[in-house]
Amino acid sequence: MERPGRLLLLSELRVGNAACDVSLCRSLLTWKRRSSSGPVYHPFRPSVSHSVSVSEIISVREEEESRGRDDGSWKKIKEREGKDCRLAFTVLYVERRQQHRWRCAEVTFTCPEGALRQHWVGSIREQLAAIASRPKHLLVYINPCSGKRKGKRIYEEKVAPLFAQAGVATQVIVTERANYARDHLRTEAELKKFDGVVCVGGDGMFSEIIHGLIWRTQMDGGVDPDSPDEALLPGSLRIGIIPAGSTDCICFATVGANDPVTSALHVIVGDSQPMDVCSVHHNSTFLRYSVSLLGYGFYGDVLTDSERKRWLGPARYDLSGVKMFLTHHYYEGTVSYLPARGIKGTPRDAARCRSGCVVCQHNGEQLSEKPERYEVDEASDSENDSEWRTIRGKFLAINAASMSCACPRSPKGLSPAAHLADGTTDLILVRKCSRFDFLRHLLRHTSKDDQFDLTFVEVHRVRRFRFTPRYCQSNSDLDMRENGKHQLFSQICRDHPACGCAPAYSSWNCDGEILTHTAIDVRYRDPLGASSRILVEFLTQEEFIFSFLNLNTFSFCSLFPRVHCQLIKLFARGIEEPMVFEDLPNPCAI
Numbered sequence: 001m002e003r004p005g006r007l008l009l010l011s012e013l014r015v016g017n018a019a020c021d022v023s024l025c026r027s028l029l030t031w032k033r034r035s036s037s038g039p040v041y042h043p044f045r046p047s048v049s050h051s052v053s054v055s056e057i058i059s060v061r062e063e064e065e066s067r068g069r070d071d072g073s074w075k076k077i078k079e080r081e082g083k084d085c086r087l088a089f090t091v092l093y094v095e096r097r098q099q100h101r102w103r104c105a106e107v108t109f110t111c112p113e114g115a116l117r118q119h120w121v122g123s124i125r126e127q128l129a130a131i132a133s134r135p136k137h138l139l140v141y142i143n144p145c146s147g148k149r150k151g152k153r154i155y156e157e158k159v160a161p162l163f164a165q166a167g168v169a170t171q172v173i174v175t176e177r178a179n180y181a182r183d184h185l186r187t188e189a190e191l192k193k194f195d196g197v198v199c200v201g202g203d204g205m206f207s208e209i210i211h212g213l214i215w216r217t218q219m220d221g222g223v224d225p226d227s228p229d230e231a232l233l234p235g236s237l238r239i240g241i242i243p244a245g246s247t248d249c250i251c252f253a254t255v256g257a258n259d260p261v262t263s264a265l266h267v268i269v270g271d272s273q274p275m276d277v278c279s280v281h282h283n284s285t286f287l288r289y290s291v292s293l294l295g296y297g298f299y300g301d302v303l304t305d306s307e308r309k310r311w312l313g314p315a316r317y318d319l320s321g322v323k324m325f326l327t328h329h330y331y332e333g334t335v336s337y338l339p340a341r342g343i344k345g346t347p348r349d350a351a352r353c354r355s356g357c358v359v360c361q362h363n364g365e366q367l368s369e370k371p372e373r374y375e376v377d378e379a380s381d382s383e384n385d386s387e388w389r390t391i392r393g394k395f396l397a398i399n400a401a402s403m404s405c406a407c408p409r410s411p412k413g414l415s416p417a418a419h420l421a422d423g424t425t426d427l428i429l430v431r432k433c434s435r436f437d438f439l440r441h442l443l444r445h446t447s448k449d450d451q452f453d454l455t456f457v458e459v460h461r462v463r464r465f466r467f468t469p470r471y472c473q474s475n476s477d478l479d480m481r482e483n484g485k486h487q488l489f490s491q492i493c494r495d496h497p498a499c500g501c502a503p504a505y506s507s508w509n510c511d512g513e514i515l516t517h518t519a520i521d522v523r524y525r526d527p528l529g530a531s532s533r534i535l536v537e538f539l540t541q542e543e544f545i546f547s548f549l550n551l552n553t554f555s556f557c558s559l560f561p562r563v564h565c566q567l568i569k570l571f572a573r574g575i576e577e578p579m580v581f582e583d584l585p586n587p588c589a590i
């Protein structure tokens with residue numbers, strides 16, 4: 001906790017029936033029961049002191065009286081035992097509960113006279129108003145279809161009352177269709193009016209928000225988002241996530257809990273957590289932004305299969321996971337990556353990215369202090385650059401984790417030591433191995449054992465990477481010539497999976513969305529059955545056009561992800577280290 005600073009107020013006030021010494025400093029409100037105030041004097045009982053950081057005070061309210069409507073007499077709105085409301089005020093503050101959950105607690109102080117109450121309430125409000133990082137006006141998008149379709153109710157019952165208490169004004173928009181929020185942010189939203197954007201939903205909804213905001217920021221700043229080599233401009237608005245989806249991984253990784261009240265309180269106190277964003281391009285066409293997982297092979301296949309089983313609800317992931325594990329597909333191809341250099345941290349570190357992470361701070365400063373150096377480095381990124389490393393082989397999974405990807409099901413995550421804002425991503429390669437070995441690797445995600453400590457698994461901390469599946473490359477004329485007959489047969493197998501051959505392609509799982517369309521390689525079947533390759537770029541209406549033309553869509557093969565250090569900011573502070581007094585009912589009590 002920061003140093004309390006200059007003493008602003010010190011008075012003897014009552015909390016319930018106990019007399020307390022109450023003090024207000026720039027950063028701390030403290031109340032301490034006077035040891036002689038109890039009915040019996042206990043020389044050995046320490047007097048209990050409570051402290052609340054001013055930055056975690058939600059609001060202060062005067063307890064009021066009002067004239068009753070029926071009998072015309074004065075009545076107290078809140079009648080509490082023997083409390084004279086004319087002289088009382090209540091402070092609402094953040095209280096930490098177990099498992100990183102926050103709750104709104106309150107304490108009521110009674111003053112000996114009205115003028116003193118005014119003085120206290122005025123001083124606390126002054127301190128709160130001086131906290132510039134607190135949002136005053138928020139744009140809120142609610143996905144009514146997220147998770148169990150409770151997004152609207154969660155917001156109205158748990159979040160809106162807190163925002164109202166804290167004096168945060170909101171403009172609330174309930175989305176009408178998929179991508180409604182993204183499109184609204186890109187075009188209509190008057191962003192200058194707001195201090196932040198809040199989404200009520202799951203990871204898909206968060207993804208919509210970052211796509212809308214990042215795109216709008218680049219357009220306003222004259223940056224071409226399609227160019228894979230352009231440095232993107234960071235946005236000025238922070239993003240809040242009120243979890244209401246089925247997985248809510250991003251919320252869990254940045255707050256430590258999937259709890260709407262906790263998230264709302266992080267928004268109110270004006271927390272700020274920078275976060276890296278990975279832009280994904282196919283050649284010179286922008287595809288998507290990713291903040292958590294880019295997975296090809298196993299995780300791509302699980303997602304593709306689970307999408308066909310949506311009717312099963314969240315259980316579809318388990319079922320598809322088991323199915324894909326038994327299927328045991330592997331993919332042949334080439335991985336190239338640009339290792340992250342001159343930064344702190346490795347993917348095998350024991351330390352975790354936590355609130356106030358020094359690795360993120362150090363690497364973030366490095367990247368922002370020397371943007372030109374990095375731009376030069378990046379401009380020279382080419383396949384011939386000696387910095388690039390290349391690995392060829394057969395892989396069960398190729399994953400890039402830009403954060404730990406921890407969630408309640410897998411509290412360690414895919415890459416436990418990955419950082420939220422260090423400008424890198426952890427590239428995890430799982431080579432072809434037996435089912436038994438793969439199962440050992442998967443099970444280690446839920447145990448204390450190191451999931452990377454296996455001969456067929458390697459992990460690299462990288463700034464950029466690309467993966468080109470073999471049969472994607474083989475579409476080129478070069479491979480056609482090289483492989484001749486074999487190429488022809490593998491082509492037939494791809495077109496006719498019923499022959500039982502292993503598929504040549506997987507899909508990319510980008511933060512839980514399958515990467516298809518937008519700019520896509522399609523194979524057009526002409527009436528004679530011969531295939532010819534064409535490149536189609538659609539921005540909208542792809543599915544309609546595809547079905548109309550009877551085109552066969554392919555998932556992307558070769559992608560070019562690039563990490564943009566600390567491109568966005570969230571209303572969060574990272575996962576806090578557990579407090580020493582976490583088990584106490586009120587951890588503020590010392």
Ligand SMILES: Nc1ncnc2c1ncn2[C@@H]1O[C@H](COP(=O)(O)OP(=O)(O)OP(=O)(O)O)[C@@H](O)[C@H]1O
Pocket residue numbers: 143144145146147148174175176177178179180200201202203204205206208244245246247248249512
């Ligand atoms: N009004 C709407 N109707 C239908 N779909 C919507 C609507 N608003 C948003 N969507 C889309 O719903 C998809 C899923 O939403 P969301 O991520 O909020 O919930 P979820 O899938 O249950 O959670 P998670 O992504 O955490 O598993 C998003 O991709 C989003 O684009």
